[in-house]
Amino acid sequence: MDLGISALNYVSSIKNGEFTVEEFTSKSLERISQVDEKLHAFLRVNDLAIKNAREIDTKIKSNQNVGKCYGMPISVKDNMCIEGSKTTCASKVLENFIAPYTSTVISKLNSEDAIIIGKTNMDEFAMGLSTEYSAYGPSRNPWNIDYVPGGSSGGSGVSVSANECIASLGSDTGGSIRNPASFCSVVGLKPTYGLVSRYGLVSYANSIEQIGPMTKTVEDSAFLLNIISGIDSNDNTTVDNKNQDYLNNIDAGISGKKIGIVTEMTNSEGLSTDVLNATNDAVKTFEKLGANCEQVSLQMIPYTVAAYYTITSTEAGSNLARYDNIRYGYEFDSSGFEFNSYISQARSKLGPEVIRRMILGGFVPSAGHAGKYFLKALKVKSKLIAEINHVFEKFDFLISPTVPIQPFKFGEKIQDPVSFMMIDFNTVTANLTGIPAISVPYKITNGLPIGIQIMANRLEEHSLLQTAYALEKTVDLPEVPV
Numbered sequence: 001m002d003l004g005i006s007a008l009n010y011v012s013s014i015k016n017g018e019f020t021v022e023e024f025t026s027k028s029l030e031r032i033s034q035v036d037e038k039l040h041a042f043l044r045v046n047d048l049a050i051k052n053a054r055e056i057d058t059k060i061k062s063n064q065n066v067g068k069c070y071g072m073p074i075s076v077k078d079n080m081c082i083e084g085s086k087t088t089c090a091s092k093v094l095e096n097f098i099a100p101y102t103s104t105v106i107s108k109l110n111s112e113d114a115i116i117i118g119k120t121n122m123d124e125f126a127m128g129l130s131t132e133y134s135a136y137g138p139s140r141n142p143w144n145i146d147y148v149p150g151g152s153s154g155g156s157g158v159s160v161s162a163n164e165c166i167a168s169l170g171s172d173t174g175g176s177i178r179n180p181a182s183f184c185s186v187v188g189l190k191p192t193y194g195l196v197s198r199y200g201l202v203s204y205a206n207s208i209e210q211i212g213p214m215t216k217t218v219e220d221s222a223f224l225l226n227i228i229s230g231i232d233s234n235d236n237t238t239v240d241n242k243n244q245d246y247l248n249n250i251d252a253g254i255s256g257k258k259i260g261i262v263t264e265m266t267n268s269e270g271l272s273t274d275v276l277n278a279t280n281d282a283v284k285t286f287e288k289l290g291a292n293c294e295q296v297s298l299q300m301i302p303y304t305v306a307a308y309y310t311i312t313s314t315e316a317g318s319n320l321a322r323y324d325n326i327r328y329g330y331e332f333d334s335s336g337f338e339f340n341s342y343i344s345q346a347r348s349k350l351g352p353e354v355i356r357r358m359i360l361g362g363f364v365p366s367a368g369h370a371g372k373y374f375l376k377a378l379k380v381k382s383k384l385i386a387e388i389n390h391v392f393e394k395f396d397f398l399i400s401p402t403v404p405i406q407p408f409k410f411g412e413k414i415q416d417p418v419s420f421m422m423i424d425f426n427t428v429t430a431n432l433t434g435i436p437a438i439s440v441p442y443k444i445t446n447g448l449p450i451g452i453q454i455m456a457n458r459l460e461e462h463s464l465l466q467t468a469y470a471l472e473k474t475v476d477l478p479e480v481p482v
C-alpha cells in the first residue's frame with residue numbers, strides 16, 4: 001500500500017477494492033506514530049479514526065451511498081473548530097478550549113466521508129511563517145529536519161509531504177497555506193476571498209483570510225475545492241461557486257494564455273539566486289507550453305508587507321481581545337488583581353509574536369495615529385486592488401516565486417522581526433486583493449523545495465488550476481526522504 005498516493009488515486013483504489021478504508025487508516029496512523037515524534041506535524045490525532053473507517057467500510061460493503069472522499073485521511077490546521085474537541089490555535093491560552101460547534105469546511109468534509117485524522121501544528125493564532133511560534137514546539141521539514149517547514153500552516157504541509165495523510169486544510173491570511181506548501185513541496189491553494197466559508201475558523205484577520213487545500217497534486221486541490229467551496233448562510237462574506245467543477249478539463253493546457261512575471265517579486269532584495277533561477281526556468285516552461293510571458297510591474301508591491309501587517313495587526317488586536325480569561329482561558333488565582341493587572345496577567349500566556357501584534361494592533365489604528373498608519377495601509381490596499389484589476393485586463397495570470405527564499409534553519413531568521421516579515425513579500429498581495437493564488441512544487445535544490453506561485457483574477461480558480469496542472473505535469477521531483 002502506497003501512503004503517498006493522491007486523493008484521486010486513493011478513491012479509485014478503494015473503489016477497486018485494493019484495500020479497505022480501515023487498512024489505509026491504520027497504516028496512516030502507524031506512519032504518524034513512526035515519524036511524528038521527529039516531525040511534529042500533529043498536535044492531536046483523532047482517536048475515533050479507526051471507528052470512522054469501519055463505518056465507512058460498512059457503507060461501502062453494503063452498497064450504501066458513500067461520500068466523495070471514501071474515508072481518506074485528511075488533517076486540519078488546529079484553528080478550525082470541531083464540536084466537542086480541542087481547538088488550540090497552538091496557543092497556551094486555548095490549551096483546554098473545547099469547540100462548541102463545527103466549522104463549515106469540516107462539516108462538508110464529514111458529509112463526504114473524509115476522516116479527519118488529526119489537528120495540525122501551526123504558529124500561534126496563525127501569526128508567523130515557520131511554526132517556530134507554536135506554543136507546543138515547532139514542526140520540522142521532512143526534506144531536512146534541521147529546517148523549518150514554513151508556516152503558519154506548517155503542520156499541515158508536513159503531514160501531507162511526509163505521507164501521514166492524503167491532504168490537509170490550512171488557512172492563509174498572508175501566505176500561510178502557500179509558504180509551507182512551497183517549503184514542504186506540496187500544492188497549496190489560497191482561494192478567492194469568500195469562495196470558502198470561514199465559519200468555525202478562529203479569526204486572526206478576518207477581512208482577508210481564507211481556508212484552502214494543501215495536497216499532493218493540483219487535481220487533488222481541485223477535488224477538495226469542489227467540496228469545500230460555496231455559499232454558507234453562516235458566513236455572509238461567502239460567494240456562489242456556481243457549482244463549478246474545478247476538475248473538469250483540468251488538462252486543457254495554457255496555450256495562448258498571457259502570463260505576467262511580477263517584476264517586484266523577481267528582483268526583490270531578499271530573493272535568493274536559486275529561487276530566481278527556478279523561477280526563470282518556470283517561465284521558460286510556461287513558454288514551451290504555449291503561454292506568452294512578459295514582465296509586469298505593480299507599483300504598490302513595495303508597500304504591501306507594511307500595509308499587510310498594519311491591517312492584520314489591527315484586526316488581530318480586536319479579534320484576540322476576547323482571550324481575557326473570562327470567556328476563554330485557563331485558571332489562575334485572580335485574587336489581588338484589579339482589572340488591568342488581571343488582563344495583563346491573563347494575556348501573559350500569549351506568545352511573544354501574538355503580544356507584538358496586539359500591541360501594534362492597539363497602536364496603529366488609535367486616535368492621532370490612524371491617519372499615519374491604519375488609514376494609509378487601507379489606501380495602499382485600495383490602490384493595489386486598482387492596479388491588480390488593471391493588470392488582469394491584459395494578463396490571465398501572474399507568476400512569481402512563492403517565497404523569496406528556500407527553507408531556513410531553526411532560529412536563523414526569527415531574531416529580526418522586520419526582515420522575517422519580508423519573507424511574506426510575494427504572498428500578501430493575493431490576500432490584500434482577495435485574488436486566488438496557488439503554490440506549485442517546482443524544484444528541489446540543495447535538497448530543499450522551491451515552489452512557484454501563480455495568481456489569477458477573482459473567482460478564476462478553474463483556469464488557475466488548469467495552469468497549475470500544466471506546470472505540475474512538467475516536473476518530476478524526488479521522493480520525500482523521511
Ligand code: GLN
Pocket residue numbers: 126127128129151152171172173174175176177204312424
Ligand atoms: N506570516 C504572516 C503573518 O504572520 C502570514 C500568516 C498567515 O497567513 N496566517 O501574519
